[in-house]
Amino acid sequence: MRLAYPDEGRTHAVHWTLTLSGPGPQGAVLRRWSGTQQVDAGGQSVNLPWDGRADADARERRMPVPDGLYELRLLAVADAGTPQEAQVEQQWHIQVQRGASTAPTVPAFQAGLRHLSSLDGQPGYHIVYANLHSQTRHSDGGAALDACHGAQEPQTAPFGPIDAYKYAQDHGLDALLTSEHNHMYDGSDGTNGAAIPAEAIDLYQTGLAEAAAYTASHPGFLALYGMEWGVINKGGHLNIFNSEQLLGWERNAQGELLAEVETPKGDYAGLYALMRERGWLGQFNHPAQTGQFLVNGQPLGYTQDGDAAMVLCEVMNTSAFSTNDKETETRRSNYEAACNRALAAGYHVAFSSNQDNHCANWGASYGNRTAVLVASPAAGMPVTRDSFLDALRARRVFATMDKHAQLLFTANGRLMGERFDNRGPLQLATHFSNSAGRQAAAVAILHGVPGSNGSVTQVSDQAEFTLTPAPGPHFYYVRLTQDDGNIVWSAPVWVNQLP
Numbered sequence: 001m002r003l004a005y006p007d008e009g010r011t012h013a014v015h016w017t018l019t020l021s022g023p024g025p026q027g028a029v030l031r032r033w034s035g036t037q038q039v040d041a042g043g044q045s046v047n048l049p050w051d052g053r054a055d056a057d058a059r060e061r062r063m064p065v066p067d068g069l070y071e072l073r074l075l076a077v078a079d080a081g082t083p084q085e086a087q088v089e090q091q092w093h094i095q096v097q098r099g100a101s102t103a104p105t106v107p108a109f110q111a112g113l114r115h116l117s118s119l120d121g122q123p124g125y126h127i128v129y130a131n132l133h134s135q136t137r138h139s140d141g142g143a144a145l146d147a148c149h150g151a152q153e154p155q156t157a158p159f160g161p162i163d164a165y166k167y168a169q170d171h172g173l174d175a176l177l178t179s180e181h182n183h184m185y186d187g188s189d190g191t192n193g194a195a196i197p198a199e200a201i202d203l204y205q206t207g208l209a210e211a212a213a214y215t216a217s218h219p220g221f222l223a224l225y226g227m228e229w230g231v232i233n234k235g236g237h238l239n240i241f242n243s244e245q246l247l248g249w250e251r252n253a254q255g256e257l258l259a260e261v262e263t264p265k266g267d268y269a270g271l272y273a274l275m276r277e278r279g280w281l282g283q284f285n286h287p288a289q290t291g292q293f294l295v296n297g298q299p300l301g302y303t304q305d306g307d308a309a310m311v312l313c314e315v316m317n318t319s320a321f322s323t324n325d326k327e328t329e330t331r332r333s334n335y336e337a338a339c340n341r342a343l344a345a346g347y348h349v350a351f352s353s354n355q356d357n358h359c360a361n362w363g364a365s366y367g368n369r370t371a372v373l374v375a376s377p378a379a380g381m382p383v384t385r386d387s388f389l390d391a392l393r394a395r396r397v398f399a400t401m402d403k404h405a406q407l408l409f410t411a412n413g414r415l416m417g418e419r420f421d422n423r424g425p426l427q428l429a430t431h432f433s434n435s436a437g438r439q440a441a442a443v444a445i446l447h448g449v450p451g452s453n454g455s456v457t458q459v460s461d462q463a464e465f466t467l468t469p470a471p472g473p474h475f476y477y478v479r480l481t482q483d484d485g486n487i488v489w490s491a492p493v494w495v496n497q498l499p
Contacts, residue, residue, distance in 0.1 A: 002331050004043035004319075005078060014039045016076040018048060023068025023096070025444070025458040030054045030065065039078070041150060052096065067102065069442045069481065070094045084234070087290040089337040093481055095441050103483070106432045106440040106463040124376035125396065128222065128383055129369040129403055130175035131168065133239060133285060133314065133354035134362050135228070136160045138207055139180035140189065141358040145323045148359035154184040157360075161207050164362045165214045165223040172403070173363040175222035175372075175388065179239045180207065182227040182248050183265075186258045193253035200258045204246035212385075219382045228285060235266055236292030237285040238310070240275065242389055247271075268306070269295045275309035281392055283312035283352060287338040300338070302345040302451070311392045312370070313339035315351035315399050315489050320358050322365035329365040332401075336479075336489070340456040343475055343492065344448050350417055350491035351477075353399035367403045367486075372396065373415075394418075401486035404436035409478045409490035416477070416491040422469075423498045430463040430478045432488070442481040450475055450494065469497040 005012045013036055020031040031054075037044045052064045074090045135141025142157035142164070161178045168176035185203055186195035204227070211225035226241045240247070248259025263271050275282060284293065287300065295301025319331035342349055352370040355363060363369075373396035374383050391397070395417030398407045408431040409416040432440055443463050448456035450473050459465065459476075477492040 001046045002043055003037055003039045005039045011038050011040045012078040014076050014078045015080055019073045022070030067097050088288055090334040103441050104443045104462050106430055108433045125373040126376045128174045128372045128374050131355050131363040132177040132370050134178055134357040136164050136178050139184040143359050145359055148323050150321050151358055155187045159360045161210050168362045169221045171364045176362055177224040177226055179226050179228040182229045183250055191250045195252045195258050197256045197258050201246055201260055234291055239283040241281045243280050268293050269303050272303050272306035272309050276305040282310045285314050286317050287335050289338045289341050300342045300345055307347055310349055312352040313342050313349040315339050316353045318355040318366040320356035323359050325361045325364045327367045344453050346451040350395040350397035351399035351489040368401045369403045371398045371400055395491045397491050400488040404434050405488045406433045407488045407490055411493040416493055419494040421496045421498055425466050425468050427466045428476055432480055438482045438484055440480055441483040444479045447476050471497050471499045
């Protein structure tokens, strides 16, 4: 277990509890570890061995736990009992298999093909494997791998957006978003009183122009430029994918706004309203369940404007400061619990899986991707920025820890991301393939009620499942675990069950 805290200014006391339970979603608690670590951005590692037995009595009798899927759930609390208290909850799974495989059967579509056609009557789509969270020298990223030890001083590293796009394309990605911190366009992690507004704005506009030019001159690759808005502590980072203007709240010593549009720091409700008005799309970045995205004091608080603007929630992220360029990074974070909180609050968000690269390894630290199902372009034509954004609006997305995975989830033939009314039975179906030959080890279909602020629970461990929901709104999504432990998450489907 690796603990790291993003605030480099001081060391935090982090109380943690790790619980092992299983097999299955209703399995008993088998082991619980806890402790307190002094943690800064450099992090602390804790090794917690498990012998594959349930308890002391089982160890005495040398009886291993049965085969099945086990869950590790981590709760970590920093600055407990203070106004700065922050909590993180993560969950990962361990597949124990000593005997013959009991993996569920998952129907496949045409394995290995990037173009999907007419599955369950759906039109053709092209899967775009993207990394939708990264930084360059325009903010606090872009350092060479041999010199990268964390976030950089803004605008000091050698590599900018064009370098990032070329690197990502050379490493097999279809799309990269460079999402620069909106408050660093003054060249400072704080406030630069000597900053000139025109220079900050010009830098943002240069980034937009460079992305458009790179896309135009490199057919088959989509270069995207946007911003990561907000602050991490008592705030919350979110990406805005398609703003043509720089947003901010900082002013120089003359009181001049260092941005094009003023957006007060921490005012998420106001930001959502502006995003909806302008047609801007957003992603909750590495969300925590407490202390972030506050609306009326509620973390991940719901507004109709936010629901219209926010289309993605990062369910998994690779270490932001990884220098790995072989796709073998082991430090990864899981945010499914926080994304579920957003879904239960009423947000219509699909899951995404990104890398938050600050070093010059854009998309190469691990094999995870955000996979976007874009309407198939005409023969010989590349995917466009507009068609990509349309796919995000439709939530036609799956999040994967494996760039070779392909996943579709349907409800009565309606594709993941859709919202529809239903009467009678609801048939949920999962289709999965992996061009590198990986197989499904476990499937979980999960259910929740939007707007209930309640729990999200598993309703089936099979790829296909039919039920008749209670009247009212519901959402369902599938979490598929591969035989190598990598996870793929579908976007939800939202169903309003009629009497």
